[in-house]
Amino acid sequence: MGQADTPSPLRESALRTLQIEQAAISGLQAKLDDGFDRACALILACQGRVVVTGMGKSGHIAGKLAATLASTGTPAFFVHPGEASHGDLGMITRGDVVLALSNSGETAEVTALLPLLKRLGTPLVSMTGRPHSTLARHADAHLDSGVEREACPLDLAPTSSTTAALALGDALAVALLEARGFTAEDFALSHPGGSLGKRLLLRVRDLMHEGDRLPRVALGSPLRDALLEITRQGLGFTCVVDAEGRLAGVYTDGDLRRTLDHHLDLRDVSVDDVMTRPGKRIGPDVLAAEAVRLMEDSRITALAVVDEEQRPIGALHMHDLLASGVI
Incomplete structure (x- = not known):
């Protein structure tokens, strides 16, 4: 292993790449103009879907951008420009907006779509590295993703340019998200199978034990x-x-240990004398993630679930949260 102050040639190369790409992203700030506002306005007014397209490395970025838009409140999908010219153009309708990515702005497969889009009257947003390119000039709104140079030492392989396009696409998606008032719960609805969706969608009532599975004894x-x-x-x-069925307290495994520490004769002890009052509790409609926080803050593993009158209607254990994927 080399000394900490003497990076290896490999790490020096990596540092140069990161610095070049960092500069590429920073340079985008000066390129943001009213074209960005027009692009957002077109997409927000869209009655259909955003059709994202791009060829080669730009196509990969376009696919990611389509997925990001779709998961943040802007219905979108990716169409390969080569396939669009051979039948898939039927996936694009008058109510859609097309978002086309091309660093050069001259990619043949993408520019070939221009006459067809004009005929349909479908608005076009372009993202290119050349504001005077064919694609940029024929777009209803243009996003400038241009960079001074690629991180590739040959200045050939798409590196800085794809990083800049990715960052600008994220900026577009977030601006649209905020304009729509998209919430964490909206996000969870489009991610129901993931751990985030579970944390944001599952409620205490979905996981609690109830009925005969609710542990309960009376005062006295x-x-x-x-x-x-x-x-x-x-x-x-x-x-x-x-006597009215309201929660007066709880008795836990931890309380039992404390009871034994006091050397009490368990045969003569009432639960009233050793229970925890008033006991931690939670409502059934609270997010399961909030129950996790309460348990962790209180250093407990179970909670009583109560209704508005503080009557126990369920019990929630940390194991239920683990099994559900909330944690």
Whole structure:
């Protein structure tokens, strides 16, 4: 391993690449003009979908941008420009907006779409590195993603240019997201299978134990009854309810350890004497992720779930949160 202050040639190359690409992204700030506003306005007014297209490396960036738009409130999909000229153009309608990426702005497969888009009357937003290119000149709005040079030492392989296009595409998606008032819950609805979706969609009522699985004893019960209920339900605690069925407190595994530390004769102890009052509780419509935070902050593994009158209606255990993927 080399000394920390003497980077290897490989790391020196990597540092140069990162510096060039960082400069490329920074340079985009000066290129943002009213074309960006026009692009956003066209997409926000779109009654159909944003059709994103690009060839080669720009096509890969276009595919990612289409996915980002679709997951942040702007319906979008990718169309390969070569395939569009051979039948897939039928996927584009008058109500759509086309977003075309090409660093040169002269990519033949992309510019070949221009007459067809004009005939359809479909608005075109272009993202190119050359504001005076064919694609830029014929677009209804142009986004300038130009860079001074590629990170490739031959100045040939798309590197800085694709990084800049990716960053500018993200800027477009975020601007549209904010303009639409897109929320975290909206995001979760488009990601129901992922861990983020689970954290944002699952509620306590979706995971809680209820009915016969709810551990519960009455105030004044002998401690042995509470212990039997904890053992029977296997959730590590039991609710203790008053005569009206409201939660008066909880008795947990931790409370049992404290009871034993005081050397009490368990045969003569009432649950009232050793329970935790008033006990941590949560509502059924609270996000499961909020239940995780409450448990972690309180250093507990289970919660009583109560209704508006503070009557226990369920019990939630950390294992349920783990099994659901919320954690």
